[in-house]
Amino acid sequence: MTAFQRLILRASGSRSRAANAITLRSLITLIEGCLLVALGVRLLQAGGLLVSGTAGMSLLGADLTALSFGSLFFLINLPFYGLAWKQLGLNFTLRTLGCVSLLSVLSDVLAVSLPLGTVSLPVAAIAAGLLIGLGITLLFRENASLGGLNILALHLERRFGIHAGRTTFAFDLLLIAIAALVYPWPQVICSALAFATLSFVLGRYHRRTPQTAQPASPAHDKQVQTAH
Secondary structure: OOHHHHHHHHHHOOOOHHHOOOOHHHHHHHHHHHHHHHHHHHHHHHHOOOOOHHHHHHHHHHHHOOOOHHHHHHHHHOOHHHHHHHHHOHHHHHHHHHHHHHHHHHHHHHHHHOOOOOOOHHHHHHHHHHHHHHHHHHHHHOOOOOOOHHHHHHHHHHHHOOOHHHHHHHHHHHHHHHHHHHOOHHHHHHHHHHHHHHHHHHHHHHHHOHHHOOOOOHHHHHHHHHHO
8 A cells, every 4th residue: 555545544534623624724724735736736737747646647638638637637536536435434525525626726727827938847847746745745634635546546455455556556657658658758757757756755744644653652651751
């Protein structure tokens, strides 16, 4: 199971207040996360690059059709809400639906209101991976996600025993292979760099989250109490 999927499971299983009710703080955090991801998507669009998951599918589709990224991203995610509800709960699903809808709007607004000239492909790839990764971690903190294939991968693992990491890795390879048929090699290579940067940010967040820390032993607690 990838760090992405472990984060989704942790978010959906959270028992904190943020997991049960929308507060002003959590609402602001969700908006911030979606805005960071939208900025990352805008950089990818400027460089003609892709990223993993349904966002990559939407970017590819937007280049090949007359539909916008936002429209495609919203439509592609529709089939996954049923699985999210079944696997991860109604609260998580509703928050995810809200975040996907907001990102769809923000990305299309930025495509019009934030024109970018020629960008360095490696810089755009790394910056986009960082922005999207940080944005997604903010959404996870508030029991939400951007839906997509990771939810399908978790479902396949639970029902059929197919390792979720293999499912997402296979899809990413397929997406890169399709991109190789559509884009010049510099864009394909830098798209892979965006994939890697996003995965690095999510993996680093997973290792550093306080919820993964080992509980202190009774002996350690006794030492702390004695010290005070």
